[in-house]
Amino acid sequence: MTGVVDPEDRLGSSDPIISGFPVAGPPRFESIGAVRTGLAEVDYLADEGIAGVVFLADRLAKPVLVEGPAGTGKTELAKSVARLTGSRLIRLQCYEGLDESKALYEWNYKKQLLRIQADSGQAWEQLEEDIFAEEFLLARPLLEAIRSPEPVVLLVDEVDRVELETEALLLEILSEYQVSIPELGTVRATQIPLVFLTSNNTRELSEALKRRCLYLHIDYPQLDRERAIIETRVPGISQSLADQVARIVRSIRTLDLKKDPSVSETLDWARTLVVLGVEAIDAEQAKDTLHILLKYQSDIDRAAKELAGVEPPD
Amino acid sequence: MLDLLTGFVAELRAAGIPVSLTEHLDAAEALRHVPMEDREAIKYTLGASLVKSSSHWRAYETAFEIYFSLRGPDYRIDDEVDSSGEPADDEGRLNGAGDRRGQGRGGGTGAGEGMTPEELADLLYKALLSANDAMVSAVARQAVTRYAGMEAGRPVGGTYYLYRTLRNLDLERVLDRLLDQARAATSTLNRRAKQDPEAPETTLTALEERLLRDEYQARIDQLRKEIEDEIRRRLVADRGSEALAKSLRKPLPEDIDVMHATREELVALRKSLQPLSRKLAVRLARKRRHGRKGPLDFRSTVRHSLSTGGVPVDPKFRYPRPSKPEIVVIADISGSVASFARFTLHLVHAISSQFSKVRSFVFIDGIDEVSRFFEGSDDPSDAVHRINTEADVIWVDGHSDYGHALTVFWERWGEEITPRSSVLLLGDARNNYHASQAWVVKELQGRARHVYWLNPEPRAYWNSGDSIVGEYAIHCDEVVECRTLRQLEQFVGELA
Numbered sequence: 001m002t003g004v005v006d007p008e009d010r011l012g013s014s015d016p017i018i019s020g021f022p023v024a025g026p027p028r029f030e031s032i033g034a035v036r037t038g039l040a041e042v043d044y045l046a047d048e049g050i051a052g053v054v055f056l057a058d059r060l061a062k063p064v065l066v067e068g069p070a071g072t073g074k075t076e077l078a079k080s081v082a083r084l085t086g087s088r089l090i091r092l093q094c095y096e097g098l099d100e101s102k103a104l105y106e107w108n109y110k111k112q113l114l115r116i117q118a119d120s121g122q123a124w125e126q127l128e129e130d131i132f133a134e135e136f137l138l139a140r141p142l143l144e145a146i147r148s149p150e151p152v153v154l155l156v157d158e159v160d161r162v163e164l165e166t167e168a169l170l171l172e173i174l175s176e177y178q179v180s181i182p183e184l185g186t187v188r189a190t191q192i193p194l195v196f197l198t199s200n201n202t203r204e205l206s207e208a209l210k211r212r213c214l215y216l217h218i219d220y221p222q223l224d225r226e227r228a229i230i231e232t233r234v235p236g237i238s239q240s241l242a243d244q245v246a247r248i249v250r251s252i253r254t255l256d257l258k259k260d261p262s263v264s265e266t267l268d269w270a271r272t273l274v275v276l277g278v279e280a281i282d283a284e285q286a287k288d289t290l291h292i293l294l295k296y297q298s299d300i301d302r303a304a305k306e307l308a309g310v311e312p313p314d
Numbered sequence: 315m316l317d318l319l320t321g322f323v324a325e326l327r328a329a330g331i332p333v334s335l336t337e338h339l340d341a342a343e344a345l346r347h348v349p350m351e352d353r354e355a356i357k358y359t360l361g362a363s364l365v366k367s368s369s370h371w372r373a374y375e376t377a378f379e380i381y382f383s384l385r386g387p388d389y390r391i392d393d394e395v396d397s398s399g400e401p402a403d404d405e406g407r408l409n410g411a412g413d414r415r416g417q418g419r420g421g422g423t424g425a426g427e428g429m430t431p432e433e434l435a436d437l438l439y440k441a442l443l444s445a446n447d448a449m450v451s452a453v454a455r456q457a458v459t460r461y462a463g464m465e466a467g468r469p470v471g472g473t474y475y476l477y478r479t480l481r482n483l484d485l486e487r488v489l490d491r492l493l494d495q496a497r498a499a500t501s502t503l504n505r506r507a508k509q510d511p512e513a514p515e516t517t518l519t520a521l522e523e524r525l526l527r528d529e530y531q532a533r534i535d536q537l538r539k540e541i542e543d544e545i546r547r548r549l550v551a552d553r554g555s556e557a558l559a560k561s562l563r564k565p566l567p568e569d570i571d572v573m574h575a576t577r578e579e580l581v582a583l584r585k586s587l588q589p590l591s592r593k594l595a596v597r598l599a600r601k602r603r604h605g606r607k608g609p610l611d612f613r614s615t616v617r618h619s620l621s622t623g624g625v626p627v628d629p630k631f632r633y634p635r636p637s638k639p640e641i642v643v644i645a646d647i648s649g650s651v652a653s654f655a656r657f658t659l660h661l662v663h664a665i666s667s668q669f670s671k672v673r674s675f676v677f678i679d680g681i682d683e684v685s686r687f688f689e690g691s692d693d694p695s696d697a698v699h700r701i702n703t704e705a706d707v708i709w710v711d712g713h714s715d716y717g718h719a720l721t722v723f724w725e726r727w728g729e730e731i732t733p734r735s736s737v738l739l740l741g742d743a744r745n746n747y748h749a750s751q752a753w754v755v756k757e758l759q760g761r762a763r764h765v766y767w768l769n770p771e772p773r774a775y776w777n778s779g780d781s782i783v784g785e786y787a788i789h790c791d792e793v794v795e796c797r798t799l800r801q802l803e804q805f806v807g808e809l810a
């Protein structure tokens with residue numbers, strides 16, 4: 001793959017942390033252009049901004065906070081980067097009520113208990129040292145990403161779903177790439193993972209979190225890019241149909257709808273049209289298949305009316 | 315470069331975007347990794363490290379365009395016309411200028427000075443028809459040179475120049491012309507296909523026409539942006555970044571003064587209102603569910619302690635039952651404060667699940683209940699629209715009369731105010747010198763849990779002219795200055 005440094009080279013960096021500022025390992029990408037072409041090879045069409053931020057995230061060893069409307073490819077970006085760099089993708093799905101024991105690590109109580117019962121003749125100090133060993137540690141996604149010897153892309157999905165207080169869990173790992181375990185000490189990253197956090201913007205994230213990240217806002221794509229995305233992602237679609245789909249979707253997005261059609265919905269729609277064997281969309285077909293694109297009845301009615309050519313009431 | 319960055323960060327802060335020291339450092343560090351000559355890359359680099367909210371992006375973009383504007387003699391405001399260019403092959407030369415621009419923007423401004431307005435309009439039309447980007451930007455530059463009438467050293471923002479340029483280009487007509495052209499083209503095509511010139515003309519289907527219109531509209535918007543950029547570049551070259559940044563600085567959406575918002579700002583406000591109300595609803599719902607411990611339930615604790623031999627090992631607490639307030643909104647929707655009232659109604663109803671009941675009344679000099687509009691629809695903006703058209707709020711002359719409206723309210727609905735209700739009064743209390751009837755507010759306060767007055771005017775203007783907010787204020791729990799979405803959000807958040 002062009003511009004992608006072989007993962008083997010990265011293992012050499014032994015102590016990447018110096019006084020608070022993490023120093024990036026050997027660069028994964030040569031230039032912004034290389035990121036862009038590389039991502040295109042794994043079927044992710046990045047624009048200048050996306051490629052630039054991914055490139056910087058690697059060079060500066062900083063996490064990326066990705067925001068934007070649902071279905072514009074935020075999660076897909078992390079997956080594609082993982083594919084591109086040949087890294088393992090570790091995913092932490094956030095939800096309300098997520099806590100330390102599910103995100104960071106947990107002690108394997110049952111195993112500890114077994115250990116204690118197995119030889120009760122041992123001295124207490126020895127035993128205590130024993131049961132708080134790595135052997136009894138259950139690594140959850142965040143710790144796993146840190147400890148992993150091979151290159152990793154860490155995806156913290158929908159970080160806006162956790163409570164404000166739980167966000168603090170992430171801070172240490174995001175800025176220093178380390179996890180402190182009281183009984184064990186500090187676990188440092190053997191390699192700096194690429195970290196992506198996605199947010200659907202249902203609430204403001206804390207300043208502390210934002211400060212540690214690079215910010216990337218992914219919006220609905222421009223016409224040309226959307227057309228290209230449709231062509232790459234929908235096999236067997238003709239160029240003219242892709243063009244028409246992209247145009248109609250753009251027109252629909254200019255309407256004042258409750259939920260604009262997202263890229264993934266556009267792709268679903270395009271696939272449906274291909275399956276139905278449609279060559280060129282007319283108003284009637286558009287109307288019949290709109291429910292794939294739009295998810296509210298009032299939106300569907302509105303869009304159907306607009307596409308049928310009723311002038312908008314300005 | 316570092317000096318430039320520092321100035322830039324200072325400008326961002328002045329525009330209201332919070333940029334911390336760490337972020338500033340990050341930006342400086344990030345700049346080391348991107349090629350200096352790639353302007354787009356620098357824009358995204360700085361954006362990623364300095365701006366952490368999508369609603370701030372526009373303000374960032376403006377500041378960036380000013381501080382990292384393209385400079386050079388190219389963007390001088392020319393007072394004397396360079397008349398050496400011969401009016402031959404205009405299109406070719408304009409194209410040339412466009413291409414040169416692409417390669418480092420070195421070309422001169424002289425090209426095309428000799429064109430007549432008709433020729434320029436024609437070129438514009440062709441450029442838009444063929445979607446030729448280089449040509450569009452060349453035309454934009456021409457148009458600015460020709461129509462904007464820029465004078466060096468005048469301390470104005472670009473809006474005036476923009477207006478002059480656009481007025482002369484008359485883009486509405488260009489759009490119509492493009493569409494006509496498209497229609498004509500299809501009908502000729504059709505006729506040719508049928509080999510029968512006598513066949514009835516088939517026109518574009520409605521769908522196709524719609525798509526074409528959007529396509530051309532997008533191109534025209536592109537042109538408009540080019541023109542705006544061009545004007546700004548010239549202003550920067552003329553007056554320097556800092557002076558210009560100051561006159562172009564626009565408030566962030568949440569800081570826009572609702573009462574004096576321009577039409578564009580209102581659109582921006584409406585857009586940010588929806589995510590804002592959603593966020594507020596989520597936050598309030600969470601607040602209600604979490605973090606509230608009820609008082610110790612002594613009885614339950616003792617009962618449970620029986621299983622541990624009377625030792626209260628496991629204290630039990632009462633479930634918190636936070637009461638949801640009932641909201642009564644009484645809003646002035648006369649011209650001066652209409653948009654403010656609309657935003658407030660929208661916001662309150664969008665989070666109505668957080669209240670046990672929301673009732674809304676609107677008035678000018680008559681008063682009408684409008685809760686019914688919100689109940690039927692799940693889209694507050696729809697309901698707000700219906701209020702404007704259907705509510706019966708005119709009694710005599712359609713000038714605000716708080717006194718009469720409040721009296722009628724008291725007579726017809728006063729009974730329904732209970733100690734569980736919080737009453738919100740919205741308006742600037744500019745009463746056109748009618749009687750204030752402040753006793754109604756006093757009675758309301760006696761009956762309701764709280765009475766708040768939200769005033770969209772700056773505090774300094776209160777009680778000046780015909781504003782009598784002071785007379786009502788003595789009977790209210792609180793009078794709040796509520797000029798921006800931020801203030802509104804804060805108030806509503808505390809209410810629930």
